[in-house]
Amino acid sequence: MRSSQVLPENGPPRRARRALLSAAVLLLAWSAGGRSRAGYWGAGTAPLQAFFPTPGAGAARQATAKGAPAGELTISAAADLQFALRAVAEGFERKSGARVRLVLGSSGNLTEQIEHGAPYDLFFSADVEHPERLEREGLIVADSLFVYAEGHLVVFVPKGSPLDFGKQGLAALAEASVRKIAIANPRFAPYGRAAVEALEHAGLYPKLEPRLVLGEDVSQTTQFVVSGNAQAALTAESLMFAPGAQDRGRYWVVPPADYRPLAQAAAIVARSGKQPLARAFLAYLEAPAGQAVLARYGFARPEARR
Amino acid sequence: MNWEALALTLRLSLFTAAALLVLGLPLAYWIAFSQRRWKFVLQAATSLPLVMPPTVLGFYLLVAFGSSSPLGRLWTAWTGHTLAFTFAGLVVGSILYSLPFAVQPLVNSFLAIDPKLIDASRVLGASRLATFFRVILPLSASGAATAVALSFAHTFGEFGVVLMVGGDIPGVTRTVSIGVFDLVEAGNYAAANTTSLVLLGVSFAILVMVYGWNRGAWPRAPWA
Incomplete structure (x- = not known):
């Protein structure tokens, strides 16, 4: 008797099915229109071109570009x-x-x-x-x-961070105010491997390991600091030159001798x-x-x- | 097989399912019985996690947890740490992410109750609250069980939100799904396969239970 409680059998499902069907028909009509109109509006300009790329479109662009090795x-x-x-x-x-x-x-x-x-x-x-x-x-x-x-490994901290790496080096990360340190996952990200090596070299790894959070790559690692969730990140120097990066924080270059190049x-x-x-x-x-x-x-x- | 990750994932799913049952009952009650004209807006908002990419939810959670948001600062001032990279943070994310899986079955089972029974209870003098606990809830036991099982299963397989706000800490935020991702990234297919099979088995078992329950294949508890 209660089998009908989770999905009522009357009304709604049938209505839902009808709604789904009309949505599918609409979508089909739109996509068909998109195909025919792509040529009409000219390649590259039609927004629908992005959804329905035609195989010839790339070649056409190649032909129009100037210079020898186009593509x-x-x-x-x-x-x-x-x-x-x-x-x-x-x-x-x-x-x-x-x-x-x-x-x-x-x-x-x-x-x-x-x-x-x-x-x-x-x-x-x-x-x-x-x-x-x-x-x-x-x-x-x-x-x-x-x-x-x-590449070079850097420590990236938010703008107002009190940490003084110039004086203390990586040991500044041991301060109590640093609760989370983001590094890239050392199992598959090279900068993560370098970060672990640098921390080990400084003798800080056992102490700081509980504070480590792993980013999927250096971008996510950096972004954990930018979003204000980690107090420091060991990341790539090259990301410090991103537009607007200087407004978000400052960085200190880890001595390259502390990790394998x-x-x-x-x-x-x-x-x-x-x-x-x-x-x-x-x-x-x-x-x-x-x-x-x-x-x-x-x-x-x-x-x-x- | 990473048992630590499995235990963590089970714990996360349990917490989330329990929290969602508590939060879902009043929410579903309101959606089912409110006469408000605009209630469908709330209904739509509740269903949002069904269609929204988990990355969107994860992104907003990360920003909300961070020191740049008032909410994040308040939490940090109160507890001393940010919600991101913590088990509590994952529970918050999972509650939002699995909300429709708890609310939808509850609403459906509330609506399937014969309104005469509810009216009779009210006419006989029982309060709304008493009617809810003595008439509506007992008649919706199967819907509540479905809600708990589905929110448990959905949280068990959660990935995107955890990837965005978890920080992949072993024993704290490295769930089974994140573990599988790490193993694949590291090229360890054998271990990824074992872990995936466990995940697949548990998820399938839960769904078999839910569908079996709804078909009445199993004897019911006396209160159901």
Whole structure:
């Protein structure tokens, strides 16, 4: 008898079904309209184009762009490159007429994605180990792997923070006012690994471990401080040059001798159908213009090239 | 298998389901019996977590918990720490996230009660409160059980909100679903598989229980 209590059998379900059906019909009509109108309004201008991309649209854009190697490049990059690589990509877009799409994540996450056939042309890791793993698996173009920069670990604190790192170094994190310290997950994020090493080097790890909260990548780690939930973050120096970052807090560079160097490697993904364009991008990055941008975001030139 | 994470997730689901039963009963009562013209707005708000991405909820929670919001500052002044990265914070997030799963079955079972029974109780002199506890609630036992089971199960499988506000602390905020995510990210598929199978098994068992209960497949408790 009570089986009907949870879902009444009369009225409402039938009405709901009718509503669902009409919604589906509406959606279908709209999508069909979108398809036919995309051509009518011209490629790229119709907002519906974004929802229903036609295979020819990319090619059309390629043909109209000026400069030799045009096209679209999809780059997967470690989260610490969020601002630096975007700046490099803008320069490259102006020079080549190609378009660059950036996909950001932790190096471990992106490596997993490439192992499962993600359609990336280039992979910029925040370490060397992950690209090397892909190299062993034959998933990147042989000999395309190279170390493009060296990243730096910083402590990032909110603007009004009383911590004095200049005087105390990392030991300032042991102050009682620091309740939560955000680091990237050391199991798959290189900066998280470096953060643990730096804390261990300072002899602070056992004491501070209960205060650690893990971000999925350096972006989330930094954002835990920006949102006012953690009192400090061990994160990437390159994110400190983001627009508006200076208004939110200040940072102190952890002595690079305290952790294994964050050499960062890039490689061309073997499945990429745009290898010449990918090579052009790497060449641009290695040229003085690209290197200057990286330097502006706190990246050091790697000492030894592979 | 990470037993610490499993125990934590069960604890989180239990707390959330219990809190939602307490909060859900008055809310569902109001939605079911109020004559207010605009009550559908509240009904829509209650159902919001069904369609809203957990990241949106997580984002607003993170901002609300943080030192830039008055609410966050008040909580920090009171307890000495922020709600983010704590078990209590996860319970707050889970209550919001699983709200419709508790309220919807309750509203449905309240509405399925013969109004004559409620009227009779009132005419015979019982107060609204007495009518609720002696007529409405006993007749809605199956709906209440469904509400508890569904909010438990939904919290058990929660991911996005926990990822946004949890901070992945072992034993405190690393739930089973976050553990699976970590294992996959680290490339440890064997362990991810074991953990996922446990999650799948528990979730399936709960749903089998709910549907079995609603079909009357099992003997009922005397009060039901």
